[in-house]
Every structure is written in C-alpha cells, then in structure tokens.
Amino acid sequence: MGPIKRGALIVFEGCDRSGKSTQSRRLAELLKSRGIPTESLNFPDRSTDIGQVINSYLTNSKDLQDEVIHLLFSVNRWELMGKLRQKLLAGTTLIVDRYSYSGVAYSVAKGMDFDWCYAPERGLIKPDAVFYLRAVPDRLAERSEFGEERYEKVEFQSRVSAVYDRIFSNESTYWHQLDASVTADELHFLIAEIAEKLLPKVTTQPLDKLS
Ligand code: 2DT
Numbered sequence: 001m002g003p004i005k006r007g008a009l010i011v012f013e014g015c016d017r018s019g020k021s022t023q024s025r026r027l028a029e030l031l032k033s034r035g036i037p038t039e040s041l042n043f044p045d046r047s048t049d050i051g052q053v054i055n056s057y058l059t060n061s062k063d064l065q066d067e068v069i070h071l072l073f074s075v076n077r078w079e080l081m082g083k084l085r086q087k088l089l090a091g092t093t094l095i096v097d098r099y100s101y102s103g104v105a106y107s108v109a110k111g112m113d114f115d116w117c118y119a120p121e122r123g124l125i126k127p128d129a130v131f132y133l134r135a136v137p138d139r140l141a142e143r144s145e146f147g148e149e150r151y152e153k154v155e156f157q158s159r160v161s162a163v164y165d166r167i168f169s170n171e172s173t174y175w176h177q178l179d180a181s182v183t184a185d186e187l188h189f190l191i192a193e194i195a196e197k198l199l200p201k202v203t204t205q206p207l208d209k210l211s
C-alpha cells in the first residue's frame, strides 16, 4: 500500500455573481458522486467571531478602516488553516469559494497597494488549482440580488476584475481562466474536465505554501 493520498485544494474566484457558488457546488457534487471525499467551504467564513465582524462590515452595519477589514479577511483564512491542512492530509478534497485572491482583488480595487495586500497571505496553503470565472461586470448587474452588499456596484466590480486579470497573468500556471458568460452546464463541463485530470496528479504531491 502506498502513502495516503492527500486531497486537492481547489479554489473558485471571480467577481460577485459570476457563478462561483453554483460551479463549486456542482463540482463538489460530481466528485462526491465519484466516491472522492469532498467538502465545500467559502471565505469569508462568517461563522467565526472574526467572520461575524466581517459580516457586519459587508452588510453595512459596521464601518472599518480599509487596512483593518483587509487584515481581518486574512486572519479569517489563517484561523481555519490548521483544520484545512488536517482535512487535506487525511485525503479530503476541498472546494473553496473565494480565497486569498479575493482578499487582494477587492482591497487593491479600493486603491490599496498590491504587495501590502498580498503580504499577509504568504504562508497559507497554496491551491492546486484556481478556477477564475471571468465575467463582464455590466452583465453581472443583470443577475438577481446584485447590489445588496458592500462592493456590489458595477463600477467597483470592474476594478476588481482588472486586479483579477493582473493576478491571472502572474499565476497562470495553476489558474484556469474561464468565460463565465457561457451556460452553467458548459462551464461545469469545462471545470470537470480540468479537475478530473488534476486530482490524480496533485494528490501525491506535498502541500505547498503561497509565497
Ligand atoms: P461573498 O459574496 O462570496 O460572500 O463574499 N472579500 C472576500 C474580500 O473583500 N476579501 C476577502 O478576503 C474575501 C474572501 C468579496 C463577500 C464579499 O467579500 C469580499 C465579496
């Protein structure tokens, strides 16, 4: 018997309403149906003490300085890293809706410095794959519920989108950019194809860190 195969860390990124939740759910369902131990989670995790502060900020019931909310988003990932590492090493594949790149994209879109924003993310577990659902922000606004939370403004989302494009150009080795304007079925098909090739490869590799 070989060593226990670890799970994969698969992240979905993109603007609000780009289809991340639907696609992460469908990928998780597919992997589970193939007998692959899989769990889904999302950042921010609003259930922790810090997550509740983040939720108050996002729902506009609390104002915080840009630097403060940025670091809280990062701490919210750090506070869950031990648990995520344990699950991955035990063989569970994790499908994560938003990660460090959301942290960078949304804060840099406010005008904050890119390197400053990325610094607290260094050392977190590096995803094996990032599915970047790239959408044109004007089209996103037509989707339901857009505009209820802080950041859900077309103009702001186009700045977020520009930062994602910048990150993609640096991280293209494990980022998969997908056109979010195709149907949910088409998108799922493309994602499934990539994920199925990826899993057997990465699960024998050691976990890496964001650097
Ligand atoms: P949801 O719409 O996915 O619930 O996200 N955000 C998220 C940040 O600004 N920094 C982060 O580190 C993360 C993970 C993106 C809520 C909003 O929070 C933003 C949208």
Ligand code: MG
Binding pocket: 016, 017, 149
């Ligand atoms: Mg949202």
